[in-house]
């Protein structure tokens with residue numbers, strides 16, 4: 001057990017596993033078909049204390065430490081990467097509300113985030129700006145007690161289902177440098193002038209809801225500004241450490257799952273009168289992958305520990321994000337190869353895992369952007 005986990009964490013994991021065995025695993029294939037996780041599942045997660053357990057007790061949470069979030073993200077990933085929207089809500093978006101929200105905003109929003117009544121999303125990416133966040137075009141111009149928001153967001157996780165969206169906007173489109181004009185606004189479900197665009201069809205993560213969001217003179221109350229005007233970019237940079245750590249956790253768990261299912265498969269499949277597992281190529285391939293996964297896990301656990309201690313580890317987390325997701329993609333490709341033609345068939349979970357892992361090197365900042373951050377931080 002990792003150093004940051006104690007007996008209570010273990011009990012939490014067992015009850016979560018039991019919950020997911022009953023409420024998620026039997027339905028997951030159907031959710032993949034439907035292209036959506038039903039809201040009823042979110043309600044159940046909330047009822048059972050599995051959403052944002054870290055939130056302060058006064059807003060309905062349990063004040064739980066980050067170890068519980070690690071477990072939550074791990075166990076959701078074991079079921080399938082399509083559940084990524086739950087972890088995004090619980091440990092990526094809601095932390096913005098808790099960290100930068102006023103007392104009034106926290107009372108207004110946090111209890112519903114914990115109960116599952118409110119699903120959240122974060123909208124940074126636009127059709128014309130992904131990696132280059134400072135280049136976003138969505139504007140929020142003050143008009144009395146409201147901001148008038150115009151623009152378009154795309155690839156937004158929980159896009160269709162979300163009730164509260166932390167939206168990255170330009171409150172000062174003329175600021176120089178441009179990132180100083182960025183602010184965070186919370187857009188609520190029934191905001192006039194706000195609508196959902198297309199629900200996007202994707203290579204993988206079929207059960208995850210990914211969508212476009214459209215703002216046409218949307219009227220968002222000034223009371224929904226998060227933190228200070230012009231500070232949005234800095235808030236994002238600070239919170240992205242945890243987001244990237246969570247993507248790293250998902251990558252390691254996905255890799256572990258793929259390795260395990262492949263070990264079982266090669267032991268029972270036969271060719272040339274012996275099991276596939278008996279070939280030296282199979283053994284060396286899987287031994288190498290097991291080594292990569294174990295080394296990744298050790299690095300990840302060390303970073304989780306430092307994150308819990310409140311250390312600023314942006315460079316190391318950027319390293320973990322690119323390396324761990326690349327590692328998991330390599331595991332996917334090599335495991336699939338060991339399945340032969342069956343690996344290409346939808347009825348074998350390795351096929352879904354192979355599709356789903358591809359995006360891990362793209363979202364939460366592409367792996368190239370991670371390397372650009374590392375290069376800058378080592379003095380280049």
Ligand SMILES: Cc1cc2nc3c(=O)[nH]c(=O)nc-3n(C[C@H](O)[C@H](O)[C@H](O)COP(=O)(O)OP(=O)(O)OC[C@H]3O[C@@H](n4cnc5c(N)ncnc54)[C@H](O)[C@@H]3O)c2cc1C
Nearest residue numbers: 122123124125129130131155156157362363364365366368
């Ligand atoms: C399934 C899914 C879910 C997502 N969920 C969300 C979400 O919830 N909220 C949200 O805001 N966004 C979300 N995204 C968007 C995601 O964060 C972006 O796709 C990502 O940041 C890359 O932006 P882009 O797609 O515009 O690619 P681009 O920025 O156009 O990049 C294209 C290529 O150029 C490379 N590149 C760009 N700049 C540089 C550089 N300086 N140096 C070297 N190479 C560079 C990139 O690495 C990439 O390989 C999601 C995306 C997907 C696919």
